[in-house]
Amino acid sequence: MxxxxxxxxxxxxxxxxxxxxxxxxxxxxxxYERAADAVEHATSELKDLWDDGKLEEVPxxxxxxxxxxGELFKTGHSRHFDELxxxxxxxxxxxxxxxxxxxxxxxxxxxxxEPSEVKKLLKExxxxxxxxxxxxxPYAASTAGFIIDWMKKDKNVIQIDPLGSLRRxxxxxxxxxxxxxxxxxxxxxxxxxxxxxxxxxxxxxxxGDTTASILIPGDIxxxxxxxxxxxxxxxxxxxxxxxxxxxxxxxxxxxNGYSLSEKGIREIRNPKHEIRKFKTEKDFYNFxxxxxxxxxxxxxxxxxxxxxNHSLPRLIELTDVKADLQIHSSFDIETSHDLxxxxxxxxxxxxxxxxxxxxxxxxHNPSQKGHTDFQITEKLKAKKEEVEQINxxxxxxxxxxxxxxxxxxxxDMKSDGSLPVPGEGLNTLDFALVSIHSNxxxxxxxxxxxxxxxxxxPRVKIFAHPTGRKLNEREGAExxxxxxxxxxxxxxxxxxxxxxxxxxxxPDTLVREAVKLGVKLTFxxxxxHIDGMNNMTFGVSVARRGWCEKTNIVNCLDLKSFxxxxx
DNA sequence: GCCGTTTTCGGCCCGACTGTTTTCAGTCG
Numbered sequence: 001m002x003x004x005x006x007x008x009x010x011x012x013x014x015x016x017x018x019x020x021x022x023x024x025x026x027x028x029x030x031x032y033e034r035a036a037d038a039v040e041h042a043t044s045e046l047k048d049l050w051d052d053g054k055l056e057e058v059p060x061x062x063x064x065x066x067x068x069x070g071e072l073f074k075t076g077h078s079r080h081f082d083e084l085x086x087x088x089x090x091x092x093x094x095x096x097x098x099x100x101x102x103x104x105x106x107x108x109x110x111x112x113x114e115p116s117e118v119k120k121l122l123k124e125x126x127x128x129x130x131x132x133x134x135x136x137x138p139y140a141a142s143t144a145g146f147i148i149d150w151m152k153k154d155k156n157v158i159q160i161d162p163l164g165s166l167r168r169x170x171x172x173x174x175x176x177x178x179x180x181x182x183x184x185x186x187x188x189x190x191x192x193x194x195x196x197x198x199x200x201x202x203x204x205x206x207x208g209d210t211t212a213s214i215l216i217p218g219d220i221x222x223x224x225x226x227x228x229x230x231x232x233x234x235x236x237x238x239x240x241x242x243x244x245x246x247x248x249x250x251x252x253x254x255x256n257g258y259s260l261s262e263k264g265i266r267e268i269r270n271p272k273h274e275i276r277k278f279k280t281e282k283d284f285y286n287f288x289x290x291x292x293x294x295x296x297x298x299x300x301x302x303x304x305x306x307x308x309n310h311s312l313p314r315l316i317e318l319t320d321v322k323a324d325l326q327i328h329s330s331f332d333i334e335t336s337h338d339l340x341x342x343x344x345x346x347x348x349x350x351x352x353x354x355x356x357x358x359x360x361x362x363x364h365n366p367s368q369k370g371h372t373d374f375q376i377t378e379k380l381k382a383k384k385e386e387v388e389q390i391n392x393x394x395x396x397x398x399x400x401x402x403x404x405x406x407x408x409x410x411x412d413m414k415s416d417g418s419l420p421v422p423g424e425g426l427n428t429l430d431f432a433l434v435s436i437h438s439n440x441x442x443x444x445x446x447x448x449x450x451x452x453x454x455x456x457x458p459r460v461k462i463f464a465h466p467t468g469r470k471l472n473e474r475e476g477a478e479x480x481x482x483x484x485x486x487x488x489x490x491x492x493x494x495x496x497x498x499x500x501x502x503x504x505x506x507p508d509t510l511v512r513e514a515v516k517l518g519v520k521l522t523f524x525x526x527x528x529h530i531d532g533m534n535n536m537t538f539g540v541s542v543a544r545r546g547w548c549e550k551t552n553i554v555n556c557l558d559l560k561s562f563x564x565x566x567x
Numbered sequence: 568g569c570c571g572t573t574t575t576c577g578g579c580c581c582g583a584c585t586g587t588t589t590t591c592a593g594t595c596g
Contacts, residue, residue, distance in 0.1 A: 031568035062569045102594055208584055250580040
């Protein structure tokens, strides 16, 4: 069972409890929903954690749920869950996937609704399941941009910001949330009305005094919140989320006698006292005795504690990046995969525009099929000469920042972890990347050994797009991450944050683990055209979400320090 | 059922919107 399936099951259990005595089981409902959230956010497969006896280390899973899950893993069933859900039709759980339908509505529909009506809804669930794809970050950002432009046409809008997962730079975005600042109450109404008239809107889902939602083509939901200048800080904080961050923040504040909402902060001991208002988020957090928390960190993974202790990281920024360590040029070495579209010269000029000091050319290795080891080595020698030529001509290229290009290679590791490049060929390289392009579904232990074998050659420095996931398309390979991290630390290997918006791999949750352990990371845009080099910003977002400072990233070193690492 | 710089017991986030509810339950973020 995957974590997603387990999370769904736990939510179904919570729903089953809702049908029993609501008051009696109120907290079981909350507990199971929290456990479901925790499972969804876990960095390891739950099954693996159970194998290692570490289920209860997941916050939100205690002795009881751990025991039920253990039984589930061992026998395929949990008697407790089965008993709870035995009288509830399976269709009811399915129907709950539709917005606005909870367990009670679902049961009512099944009990008294037309059977054909229920069938229609179930079909809708199926369609939904197929296209319930979340939107890639750049796509969501540009969609939000269009709506923001539309909203700015209304003179009543003083300021407007994207919110939610978009503002937190999550790799994939569900709904797009937007906050508008207006002067007073009467302007709110006008702005909401203007919003519902967005030319591209298919339907208004809801429209109240302060919030509204519309649906645009592609089944994308846009939520708008309108707030006044006086309350803008509190509203920005509230709507940026994440939900988990806000829950944790409110629990923290309750202990200090404060109740939080999007309107501001209320003192519990003086209920008649007016709500304290905040124009900025910084003021809001500071009032609670916390340092300002960057949106990327607001996931309830220790940021509140760190803000209290003044130990939040100084997050990396795009301008800290001095290099791009995965780029494919059009120099043809008859690769095993796709060639880049831009010449080495074009790439160098683009790198200079981006103010990089150095870059690496990392074409795919020459294909084994159709080449002898000798021929592969010959191809790589030719590439080495070309790179040397580029390095020589950089001095005359009228560039400002770029000083060196490195001769590298993205090597497609074989299923046993050996490399399809002979030793002599490897010796032509300054350093190499290895990555998985086949056999994604090997058992965890086998896959882990494979990767460590591939990383073992002294020329190999980087494990590129390490999970191999493609967002909305395929899950990544299963790896024993603690073991890989330990191997990298011990042998001075680095792990890539691939900046391709479809990959964003290493995922942010694993970046966080790597940072905690001190494993060094690199950025590579994996560009196959100079335009792709602009994707660095998305990799930086992933790094920020993983609590990276610039010291965690190899590409932030200046050229001299980087060269020293290669010796 | 989970969890701990006020607790191993006694707490558990907060408000908005919708519908048929005439005072609130269900659902959502």
